[in-house]
Amino acid sequence: MINLEVPRKFEQLVDQAHMVATEIFRKNSRKYDLAEHEYPRELDMLAAVIEGSNPSGAGAGAVGSGSSGNGGSPSAGKVQDGNRNGSNMATLLGLTELSWGDVGLLLTMPRQGLGQAAISAVANEEQLQRFGGKWAAMAITEPEAGSDSAAIRTTAKWDEDEQEYVLNGEKIFVTSGDRADLVVVWASLDPSQGRAAIKSFVVERDNPGLKLDRLEHKLGIRASDTANFVLDDCRVPKENLLGSPEIAPKGGFAGVMQTFDNTRPLVAGMAIGVARACLDRTRELLTEAGIDIDYDRPPHAQPAPAAEFISMESDWEAARLLTMRAAWMADNRKPNSLQASMAKAKAGRVGSGAWRSRGRSATARASCSRSGPAT
Amino acid sequence: MAPQQNLAERSMAVGLRALNWLAASDLLDRLGLREPTERFLLGASKTTARTAASAGRTFSAIQKRGTPARQPKAGRTNLFDVTPDEEQRMLQDSVREFALDRLRPAAEDADARCQAPEELLAQANELGLTMVGVPEELGGVVERRSAVTSALMSEALAQGDMGLAVGCLAPAGVATAIGLWGDADQQSTYLHEFVGEQPPAAALAILERRALFDPFELEARARQANGGYVLDGVKSLVPRAADGEVFIIAAELEGRGPALFIVESKTGGLSIEPEPAMGVRAGGTGSLILEDCKLPATALVGGGDPAVYAECVHLGRLGWCAVAVGTGQAVLDYVIPYVTERQTFGEPIANRQSVAFTVANIAIELDAMRLATYRAVSRVDQGMEFAREATLARRLCAERGMAIGSDGVQMLGGHGYVKEHPVERWYRDLRAAGVMEGGLLV
Numbered sequence: 001m002i003n004l005e006v007p008r009k010f011e012q013l014v015d016q017a018h019m020v021a022t023e024i025f026r027k028n029s030r031k032y033d034l035a036e037h038e039y040p041r042e043l044d045m046l047a048a049v050i051e052g053s054n055p056s057g058a059g060a061g062a063v064g065s066g067s068s069g070n071g072g073s074p075s076a077g078k079v080q081d082g083n084r085n086g087s088n089m090a091t092l093l094g095l096t097e098l099s100w101g102d103v104g105l106l107l108t109m110p111r112q113g114l115g116q117a118a119i120s121a122v123a124n125e126e127q128l129q130r131f132g133g134k135w136a137a138m139a140i141t142e143p144e145a146g147s148d149s150a151a152i153r154t155t156a157k158w159d160e161d162e163q164e165y166v167l168n169g170e171k172i173f174v175t176s177g178d179r180a181d182l183v184v185v186w187a188s189l190d191p192s193q194g195r196a197a198i199k200s201f202v203v204e205r206d207n208p209g210l211k212l213d214r215l216e217h218k219l220g221i222r223a224s225d226t227a228n229f230v231l232d233d234c235r236v237p238k239e240n241l242l243g244s245p246e247i248a249p250k251g252g253f254a255g256v257m258q259t260f261d262n263t264r265p266l267v268a269g270m271a272i273g274v275a276r277a278c279l280d281r282t283r284e285l286l287t288e289a290g291i292d293i294d295y296d297r298p299p300h301a302q303p304a305p306a307a308e309f310i311s312m313e314s315d316w317e318a319a320r321l322l323t324m325r326a327a328w329m330a331d332n333r334k335p336n337s338l339q340a341s342m343a344k345a346k347a348g349r350v351g352s353g354a355w356r357s358r359g360r361s362a363t364a365r366a367s368c369s370r371s372g373p374a375t
Numbered sequence: 376m377a378p379q380q381n382l383a384e385r386s387m388a389v390g391l392r393a394l395n396w397l398a399a400s401d402l403l404d405r406l407g408l409r410e411p412t413e414r415f416l417l418g419a420s421k422t423t424a425r426t427a428a429s430a431g432r433t434f435s436a437i438q439k440r441g442t443p444a445r446q447p448k449a450g451r452t453n454l455f456d457v458t459p460d461e462e463q464r465m466l467q468d469s470v471r472e473f474a475l476d477r478l479r480p481a482a483e484d485a486d487a488r489c490q491a492p493e494e495l496l497a498q499a500n501e502l503g504l505t506m507v508g509v510p511e512e513l514g515g516v517v518e519r520r521s522a523v524t525s526a527l528m529s530e531a532l533a534q535g536d537m538g539l540a541v542g543c544l545a546p547a548g549v550a551t552a553i554g555l556w557g558d559a560d561q562q563s564t565y566l567h568e569f570v571g572e573q574p575p576a577a578a579l580a581i582l583e584r585r586a587l588f589d590p591f592e593l594e595a596r597a598r599q600a601n602g603g604y605v606l607d608g609v610k611s612l613v614p615r616a617a618d619g620e621v622f623i624i625a626a627e628l629e630g631r632g633p634a635l636f637i638v639e640s641k642t643g644g645l646s647i648e649p650e651p652a653m654g655v656r657a658g659g660t661g662s663l664i665l666e667d668c669k670l671p672a673t674a675l676v677g678g679g680d681p682a683v684y685a686e687c688v689h690l691g692r693l694g695w696c697a698v699a700v701g702t703g704q705a706v707l708d709y710v711i712p713y714v715t716e717r718q719t720f721g722e723p724i725a726n727r728q729s730v731a732f733t734v735a736n737i738a739i740e741l742d743a744m745r746l747a748t749y750r751a752v753s754r755v756d757q758g759m760e761f762a763r764e765a766t767l768a769r770r771l772c773a774e775r776g777m778a779i780g781s782d783g784v785q786m787l788g789g790h791g792y793v794k795e796h797p798v799e800r801w802y803r804d805l806r807a808a809g810v811m812e813g814g815l816l817v
Contacts, residue, residue: 001460002523003452003757004750085454295766296685298812301589314770318743321750325742328455342739 004321007085010093017094020046021101029102032223037215039179040105040223047110051133086331088262092269092323099273100280104223106270113176114138115184117263118200122243131202137180139171139229149186150195154231156187165201165241167209167234177227178215181205185231189247197247202240209234264340265326268347272323275316275350282309312350319347425648425664428640431620432575436563443559444510446520448758457749459527467527470502474535474701479797482536485657486800489649490617491542497573499543504528505574508551513562514570515554522690522755525551525817526697526748533701537804538657540698541814545614545658548694548816549577552623552635552687556677561637565621575620579691580610580663581813590688590812593633595626595665604628604636604675606644606668614814616647616661623676624663625684625813633684635676644668654803658814687816689765690755694815696748696768699776699808703741706783706801710734714786733782740775747771752817773809780805 006014024046032040098106115136123131145151154169167187177183183203190197203210209232216226238245283293291305299307323343329336459467477495485491507525509515517524525547532540550569553561568575581590595608606626613622620640628634638645648662677683714725714734724730751764780802784791791798 001449001452001456002458002463002749002753003454003456004746004753005455005759007455008451008453083454083456083458089455295763296688297589297591299770300587301592310766310770311774314747314767314774317747317750317764317767318740318771321746322739322743324455325457325746328457339742342742345735346739346743 004324006093007089009085010090013090014093014097017097018100021098025098025101025105028105028223032102032104034222036217036222037225040108043105043109047112051111084331085328088265088327088330089324092265092327095266096269096273096276096320096323099270100277101273102223103270103274104221107175107221107224108179110179111135113180114263115180115182115202118184118242119182119202122200126239127202127242131182134181135176135179136182136184136202137174137176137227139174139177139183139185141173142170143172150198152186152188152198153191154185154187155191156189156199156201156236158189159235162235163238165236165238167201167203167231167236169231170213170229171231172228173216174227174229175224177229178212178225183210183229184242185210185234187231189245193247199245200242201236202242203231203234203236207234207236261335261337261340262330264344265323265330265336268319268323268326268340268343271347271350272316272320275319275347279309279313279316282312315346315350319343319350322346425646426617428616428642428645428647428663429576429618429620431640432568433641434564434568434575434621434639436560437567438563440559440563443557443562444512444554446508446510446515446517446554448520449756451757451759457746459523463521463524463527466524467531470528471531471534473499473502474532474540478532478535478539482539482657482797482800483794485536485539485542487656489651489656490659491539491657495539496543496576499532499539500574502528504532504543504547505550505569507547508554509566509570510554510562513554513566515566520555520756522693522752522817523749526693526752529694529697529815529817530701530704530745530748533698534705535701536657537698537702537801537807538655540701541614541655541658544694544698544815545578545619546574546576548579548691548814549621549623550574551690551816552579552676553637556635556683556687557637558673558678560673561676565637576615576618577621577623578614578616578619579623579625579687579813579816580613581625581688581691582611582613582811584609584611584662588812590625591633591685593625593627595624597626597628597634597636597670599629600669603672604670606636606638606665606670608665610663610665612650612652612660612811612814613663614655614658614660616663617649617659619647622663624665625687626665628675628679631679632681634679634681635684635687636670636674637676638663638665638668638670638674642668642670653806654800655807655811685762688812689762690816691811691813692769693748693751693755693765694817695808695811696744696751696765696772697817698815699772699805700741700745700748702801702805703737703744703776703779706779706798706805707734707737707741709796709798709801710737710783710786730786733786737779737782740771741779744768744772744775755817769808776805776808 024042028040028042032038095106111133113136115138118138119127119131119136140149140152142152142154144153154167154171156165156167159166167185169187171185174183183205185201185203186198187201188197189199211230211232213228213230216228218226286305286309291303293306293309294302299310326336326340326343329339477498481492481495503516506516507521507528511518529540529544532543546569550566553565582588583594595606595610597604597606606624608626610624622638624636624638625633626636644665644667646664648664650661652660711734714730715723717724747768751761751768754761754764783798784802787796787798790796793799
């Protein structure tokens with residue numbers, strides 16, 4: 001039966017996330033926006049509380065781990081008529097709400113890095129024991145390879161004598177790269193073999209071959225550190241390779257990319273959370289200015305700011321529904337690459353406000369757009 | 376000066392010359408005749424096409440019921456889900472098949488003639504469109520109130536052609552309205568006809584002919600007189616105006632606010648004027664002119680409750696959302712093969728980013744329109760508030776629907792501008808989603 005409301009069973013989770021967003025993220029939002037690169041230690045206690053109440057890490061604070069696997073853990077979703085609302089939906093909703101508080105702080109929640117998504121998706125039992133519960137960042141992007149992940153040039157050479165891989169290359173835009181315990185590095189066993197040869201390696205943050213080059217200064221999400229690394233003969237034990245060491249001509253890379261199908265709606269969710277914060281504040285300001293939003297009368301019969309607000313809100317609603325659908329598909333194990341991309345494309349526009357450049361509400365928008373346009 | 380003029384052009388030129396002479400002459404002013412003359416000329420041009428409303432059938436109650444019947448609502452459901460249920464999927468499939476096989480080929484001609492072929496309307500009736508909103512006790516076929524089902528069927532029909540879909544769906548809107556708000560007498564008088572072999576042509580009339588129209592500020596008036604009501608005013612762009620046998624008409628009820636009235640076409644004081652429009656022409660749009668139109672007390676719908684009227688307006692807007700989604704899908708399905716087959720400079724134009732991005736955006740915005748519409752109609756069925764959701768869906772379907780129509784034309788370039796391809800018609804039709812009020816109802 002068609003129903004596009006927030007599932008009832010997640011209402012409590014959303015409320016809790018909203019409370020965290022209000023009481024902790026909003027309270028520290030400006031502080032760490034100004035104090036870029038300073039570690040937000042207020043989050044340590046929060047992370048401990050969240051982990052204490054939910055050992056799997058799924059839910060309110062999870063950036064990556066809640067979206068692990070292809071469709072989330074079956075136990076998390078109650079099935080009704082073959083329909084499941086599971087951990088992808090739960091994670092999206094919680095994360096959207098936290099982003100309403102502050103996206104930068106969300107991104108730097110201890111032990112919730114994207115790398116943990118890759119680890120829990122493909123790690124073996126022994127690796128799960130060693131790496132589980134640690135803070136893991138993800139290093140994919142290079143100066144010459146961004147969204148075209150298959151073009152990465154970092155190499156991993158097998159050293160038969162030491163039974164180790166030797167990694168060389170440069171990685172940029174690593175979220176939480178400085179603060180994490182582990183960095184999951186994508187590297188190629190043999191660049192001549194294209195995508196199939198790309199593997200991920202878990203590198204301890206204190207590995208001497210993993211050299212921090214610099215931390216970026218950014219437009220937004222400044223509470224979160226964005227690191228650039230140089231891998232200089234970085235030696236990694238073979239037990240730290242995730243997945244199969246064989247170069248399989250087919251299928252391997254698709255599996256890696258699937259991680260993104262599940263995380264893409266989450267990135268959209270961040271934009272949706274920030275955009276909702278903008279809309280909420282805009283509405284407050286409009287109300288103070290004596291502008292009422294009327295959902296009965298046509299927008300053209302209302303003051304321009306009210307009409308503009310309805311327009312912005314409708315685009316926000318569009319992004320939100322597209323994103324919920326993508327997460328719902330992931331929960332129900334339906335291939336969602338197309339829908340996840342649609343969600344992210346639409347949410348990015350809504351989040352940045354670039355979609356409409358008419359400027360009527362530009363002042364209201366500017367007053368709350370810090371840390372907005374990073375999607 | 377054109378050397379050759381045909382007869383019509385010549386007589387028009389002569390007429391204009393005479394008019395110019397008349398207007399310039401101070402003879403009229405001296406005789407105090409200017410105003411009456413202008414009024415006469417205005418009347419002349421306005422009444423040329425005016426006709427009496429269709430004779431229509433006689434509606435009479437078949438059985439007396441003490442209380443009105445209502446379709447029960449579904450109640451809240453707990454899980455997020457975008458899949459229609461089994462029954463809805465079957466209806467959707469059969470309606471879409473009809474739309475693509477029958478409506479699509481008839482669309483161009485119907486658009487030109489501003490009229491849907493009669494046999495097509497009869498076939499559409501066999502799909503049971505008018506039965507969806509009728510309570511089961513009164514011959515309906517759907518157990519529960521389902522705006523979702525109506526929306527899915529509307530969307531599927533409009534995938535064939537929006538104009539024809541509007542013509543087919545207008546009577547269903549009236550049946551649903553009477554199912555929702557009609558009292559026992561109104562239901563027993565009208566609904567058996569809507570579930571019968573030949574459902575009457577009918578339409579919901581809200582729009583009026585003026586800039587910045589607001590359905591909550593109506594100029595059409597209803598006053599109480601002799602134990603009934605008297606209506607005056609003009610309703611605009613009403614589908615099936617010429618053959619409509621019964622209308623639900625919105626008018627400002629003195630001292631009460633906007634209200635809905637059931638008006639049979641035979642009623643004295645109701646006349647029709649064709650009003651061919653930019654789009655949805657196959658819907659047979661026309662004006663209803665109400666002049667001292669006397670109605671019995673039983674004509675008032677929902678006791679004149681303003682909440683009923685507001686709900687009606689929103690359900691009407693959702694009807695237009697649904698058809699905009701269907702037509703948007705038609706555009707996308709037409710444009711994708713075109714841009715992948717059409718070659719310039721030795722490769723398909725889809726290889727160009729400006730083309731690929733445009734098509735991708737059509738797909739994104741179309742899905743957004745669809746989901747927003749589904750959310751609103753699903754809230755209707757669950758008995759939740761839905762004014763805000765309907766407004767957001769309407770806004771998306773108006774803005775993005777128009778953009779999709781325009782992009783559809785642009786993707787075909789010059790081919791998009793000529794009638795050889797349907798995208799120019801879809802562009803005109805999609806424009807309606809931004810301006811229409813009433814006419815449809817889910």
